Amino acid sequence: MGAPTDRTRLRRVSEKAAYDRATIDAVLDAMPLAHVGYVMNGAPVVIPTLQWREGDRIYWHGSSASRSLKAGRGMQVCVTVTLTDAMVLARSGLEHSVNHRSVMVFGQAEWITDAAAKARHLQAMIDNLFPGRWPQLRPITDQEIKSTGILSLPLSEASAKIAAHPPGSTDAEEDRAWPVWSGLVPINLTMGAPIPAPDLPEGVTLPAHAANYRFGFKSD
Amino acid sequence: MGAPTDRTRLRRVSEKAAYDRATIDAVLDAMPLAHVGYVMNGAPVVIPTLQWREGDRIYWHGSSASRSLKAGRGMQVCVTVTLTDAMVLARSGLEHSVNHRSVMVFGQAEWITDAAAKARHLQAMIDNLFPGRWPQLRPITDQEIKSTGILSLPLSEASAKIAAHPPGSTDAEEDRAWPVWSGLVPINLTMGAPIPAPDLPEGVTLPAHAANYRFGFKSD
Numbered sequence: 001m002g003a004p005t006d007r008t009r010l011r012r013v014s015e016k017a018a019y020d021r022a023t024i025d026a027v028l029d030a031m032p033l034a035h036v037g038y039v040m041n042g043a044p045v046v047i048p049t050l051q052w053r054e055g056d057r058i059y060w061h062g063s064s065a066s067r068s069l070k071a072g073r074g075m076q077v078c079v080t081v082t083l084t085d086a087m088v089l090a091r092s093g094l095e096h097s098v099n100h101r102s103v104m105v106f107g108q109a110e111w112i113t114d115a116a117a118k119a120r121h122l123q124a125m126i127d128n129l130f131p132g133r134w135p136q137l138r139p140i141t142d143q144e145i146k147s148t149g150i151l152s153l154p155l156s157e158a159s160a161k162i163a164a165h166p167p168g169s170t171d172a173e174e175d176r177a178w179p180v181w182s183g184l185v186p187i188n189l190t191m192g193a194p195i196p197a198p199d200l201p202e203g204v205t206l207p208a209h210a211a212n213y214r215f216g217f218k219s220d
Numbered sequence: 221m222g223a224p225t226d227r228t229r230l231r232r233v234s235e236k237a238a239y240d241r242a243t244i245d246a247v248l249d250a251m252p253l254a255h256v257g258y259v260m261n262g263a264p265v266v267i268p269t270l271q272w273r274e275g276d277r278i279y280w281h282g283s284s285a286s287r288s289l290k291a292g293r294g295m296q297v298c299v300t301v302t303l304t305d306a307m308v309l310a311r312s313g314l315e316h317s318v319n320h321r322s323v324m325v326f327g328q329a330e331w332i333t334d335a336a337a338k339a340r341h342l343q344a345m346i347d348n349l350f351p352g353r354w355p356q357l358r359p360i361t362d363q364e365i366k367s368t369g370i371l372s373l374p375l376s377e378a379s380a381k382i383a384a385h386p387p388g389s390t391d392a393e394e395d396r397a398w399p400v401w402s403g404l405v406p407i408n409l410t411m412g413a414p415i416p417a418p419d420l421p422e423g424v425t426l427p428a429h430a431a432n433y434r435f436g437f438k439s440d
Contacts, residue, residue, distance in 0.1 A: 035255035037264035044257035046300040080266040092358040136400040138312040168417020180356040183416040192406030197388020
């Protein structure tokens with residue numbers, strides 16, 4: 001592709017890698033959905049799961065018996081979290097893209113074994129992903145803790161990629177006069193009106209934590 | 221965990237695997253964001269990208285020089301596409317989850333080399349991901365085609381997982397009387413008002429394809 005053109009220079013400005021924890025944490029805290037990559041029998045497997053962050057580590061959980069969770073124990077994994085912000089409609093086909101913020105975390109997944117530690121992390125999961133609910137929930141049982149596997153990864157090998165092209169900016173200078181509409185179509189993630197269980201006990205009303213639920217309600 | 225309890229039986233009903241193409245295609249067509257898993261130097265790498273479907277295959281593209289794209293050539297990959305539908309607020313912590321639809325596609329990624337074929341697939345990309353724009357765009361150049369890499373995967377080894385728990389349904393029978401609100405908080409993905417480039421040529425107005433843009437506008 002030869003020497004940098006206007007186009008590649010532009011890309012460098014609006015699509016950048018970041019390694020600072022504030023940027024990384026902001027993405028992880030705003031999007032619980034993660035895609036966890038394992039290697040099983042030499043082949044990659046990518047599993048969607050919910051992650052939560054506690055300080056310098058991220059966590060995810062599942063059944064202790066889960067094949068993919070067990071495969072992650074002590075193994076090299078890659079956890080990727082992606083937020084999509086806008087579709088980029090450019091003047092030329094190949095400059096179309098999606099503005100996004102993503103974080104990749106690499107490392108050896110640690111399996112939490114201590115029952116008391118597992119209980120603490122499961123409370124932290126609820127406090128992070130479903131804030132406000134923990135004190136009201138039916139308490140977790142020892143058997144539930146036993147049958148739950150929790151994996152964790154430090155954020156020491158994490159990086160963010162931020163693509164935040166301003167409207168109309170991805171096209172080369174010489175394409176800007178092309179007579180086609182160009183700009184961004186924002187992608188919004190919002191929460192709808194909560195749908196109650198049909199069998200709620202009498203007197204149980206919609207709490208603020210459900211009425212106002214949104215991703216990224218994190219206090220630490 | 222011993223014999224199936226009410227809880228595990230319930231899970232089997234509302235969280236199921238599907239292998240039929242109608243279910244698989246519906247997920248792939250509704251969500252362009254994919255997470256592609258490769259193995260590089262023995263370790264997993266999960267990269268977010270946009271995928272599109274043409275009949276029995278999915279495709280994704282990037283710079284020919286891209287390290288991850290080159291790593292995928294002829295290699296075993298796993299492409300996972302996930303739609304999140306609702307947060308599941310249960311009576312017990314461990315029954316909290318997210319209703320979702322996901323598809324995993326496994327296989328050896330094929331690298332498209334023929335320039336004419338690449339040109340056809342890049343048009344199909346625009347027709348799928350940005351429908352209505354192709355005829356108005358600045359035509360793709362030979363140099364652009366050359367510097368673009370396209371990978372493809374057949375849908376022969378694809379499966380879907382659908383978690384569609386009705387409100388309040390994930391808890392065991394004996395937990396249903398617990399006095400906490402339980403139900404679903406729907407997750408909505410919507411498009412905001414398009415933001416035009418500041419330097420649009422005079423007379424270029426917002427087209428219907430941008431004003432009404434949404435994912436899943438697919439006709440095949």
